Amino acid sequence: MKPIEAVVVTPIRIGLGALFMLAAYLKLSDPQAFAESVKAFKIFDLATASHLVTLATFTVPWVEMICGVLLVLGLWSRAASVALAGLLLAFTIGIISVLQREIDVRCGCFGKYEWPCTGNISMCHVARNSIMLLCSLLITLRGGGPVALDWFRRNRSPVDSEPQTA
């Protein structure tokens, strides 16, 4: 990895990880509020698939939390970024679906901290998710960079771990 790439990738990885840890914390601290957001998207029929709303309510924040921690530590960065990319893609499709159906829904993505996209769901949320998706894909392709547990794991010399011979 070139030095310039390392300088770009490392802060993106740590920043993205921290952002998703915050998002997960806000959702897990008030699952009822996130359940309301999931319900408001009207993707699942409450009469027949309420269990899917509950599953999404608790699975999404835990995916975010696990991926966030892994990205901040730089451990399994590519796997974490692939999982986040999948999540962001699903969010974006959901948001576009809401926009097409013209439903007034608040995102609930970052609790009450909805910067820079305030108010109901709009194209701003699509743009925000697209930027985060690009960041995830960058980490998927380039790895977590230095200052990451992955990097130390990969670059640990086999000689170091073997007993030295005289």
Place this chain on the structure above:
Amino acid sequence: MASSIPDNLFQATLGAFAIVGLAVTIGAGHSLITPVRLSADWSKNTAAADQRPDQPVDDAPNDTVTSPDQPNDSVNPSNTPTEQADHLLNLEQAYALFEMGEAIFLDARSRAEFDESHILGAMHLSTESIADGSAGTVLDDLLGFGTDFPLILYCHGGQCDASENTAIRLQDLGFTNIRIMTAGFEEWVKAGYEVETP
């Protein structure tokens, strides 16, 4: 030897599935510890049983207001008493209670929308304000009236979930006499009923 990009992507995808699997497992356990409510429990609501018999129907501006002896056809066309319909009010029924002053109107829309305009005398109470603690004063006021005082929630009507979501929170706090105006604020304005614009 360095791995190729397809190899890395394949491994990363497998790792991603492992992460999602772990999250599903933890999430399932979490849902058992902290259950969420997706709809309000109207079976414990006393609105239909206790409130409507006291309503003087003659004072109502519209004869669609429910009386104890006359089931409400507009809400429940089959004339079959259901728990589901008892807590729902149409525009005329809500206005009748508004005129009688026998209920508190609660605006479940966003704070900004409430500040712009709301039903005369309504208080703002949304799920967000309850969750972040900023609704403390309003809740204290409501508790002062008693948990069985009639409360009418409204939002935009139609596909708006805010009223029911707020009702869930109020039920969790012990309120038992909650109803939802299905028409929404926009229809209230369109009907020319009283609004308050600061």
